[in-house]
Amino acid sequence: MKFLTMIYAAPDAWSPEDHAVALEESIDLCRELDSLHKFVDAAPLAQNAPIKVVRVRNGERIVSDGPFAETKEQLGGFFLIDVDNLDEAVEVAGRIPGTTRGTTVIRPLVPLPQLDHFPSRQPAKASKGRLIAGWMLSGLLAVFLILLSASGKFTDWEGKDEMFAKFGFSEQLMFNIGIVEVVITLLFLFPRTAFLGSILLTAYLGGATVTHVRVEDPFFMPILMGVLVWVACGLRQPGIFSLAVGRAR
Incomplete structure (x- = not known):
C-alpha cells in the first residue's frame, strides 16, 4: 500500500x-x-523559489503569490x-x-x-531488432553450452579421460556437471526464468574460469561467455540494462 x-x-x-x-x-x-x-x-x-497559488473561480484562473502569510x-x-x-x-x-x-x-x-x-507504466519492451538480436545470441550460446560443452560430458570421444583427469574430475562428476549445464541453459532460454538462468550461468561460468586457471589453461572464454549471457538477456529484456545502471523500479 x-x-x-x-x-x-x-x-x-x-x-x-x-x-x-x-x-x-x-x-x-x-x-x-x-x-x-x-x-x-x-x-x-x-x-527560496517563487511559489504560486492557483484558483479557478467561475471559469477564471486566479494566480497569487504564496504561501499564505499566516502559515507557520x-x-x-x-x-x-x-x-x-x-x-x-x-x-x-x-x-x-x-x-x-x-x-x-x-x-x-x-x-x-x-x-x-x-x-x-508498462514494463520496458525490446524493439523488434533488439529482440531478434537477443534471441540469436541466446541461441548461439545455447548451442555452445548444450551441443558442444554439455554433450561432451555425456558422450565418449578420444582424449576425454585425459582431459577429465587433468581437471581432477571423475567421469561421474562431469556427467552431473553436464546435467546442471543443460538445466540452467534451458532456464536461461525460457523468458520467465531468463533472469534466474543468467545468474546461475554466471555462477557456473565463474566455476569454469577457476577450473581453467587452476590447471593453467586459457580462461578468457568462460568470462566472455558470461558477458554475452547478460548482453543476450538484456537485449531480450531491456529492464536488465536499466537495472545494471540503477534505474529500474
Whole structure:
C-alpha cells in the first residue's frame, strides 16, 4: 500500500549545516527503503523559489503569490513509500529527519487501475531488432553450452579421460556437471526464468574460469561467455540494462 508522507517545518527550522546533514540522512533512509523494495520516490522542495497559488473561480484562473502569510509551517518535502500498512508508514515517518523539527503528515494513496494501461507504466519492451538480436545470441550460446560443452560430458570421444583427469574430475562428476549445464541453459532460454538462468550461468561460468586457471589453461572464454549471457538477456529484456545502471523500479 502506498503512502505519501509530507514533511512540514518552519522556514527557519534548519541552519544550512543542519539541512545538509538531514539531507544525507534522508538519502540514507531512501537507500535502506529501496533495498527493502519499499521506496517509490522522495524529494525536498526548492527553498527560496517563487511559489504560486492557483484558483479557478467561475471559469477564471486566479494566480497569487504564496504561501499564505499566516502559515507557520510550510511543506518542505515528501517521501512516497510502499509499505504493508499504516503502522509501518508511521514507523518510517518517525525516522525521517524532518520529523524531528517539524510535522510529518501521512496520507494513503487510492490506487487507480484505470492508469495501469498508460504507456509510461508498462514494463520496458525490446524493439523488434533488439529482440531478434537477443534471441540469436541466446541461441548461439545455447548451442555452445548444450551441443558442444554439455554433450561432451555425456558422450565418449578420444582424449576425454585425459582431459577429465587433468581437471581432477571423475567421469561421474562431469556427467552431473553436464546435467546442471543443460538445466540452467534451458532456464536461461525460457523468458520467465531468463533472469534466474543468467545468474546461475554466471555462477557456473565463474566455476569454469577457476577450473581453467587452476590447471593453467586459457580462461578468457568462460568470462566472455558470461558477458554475452547478460548482453543476450538484456537485449531480450531491456529492464536488465536499466537495472545494471540503477534505474529500474
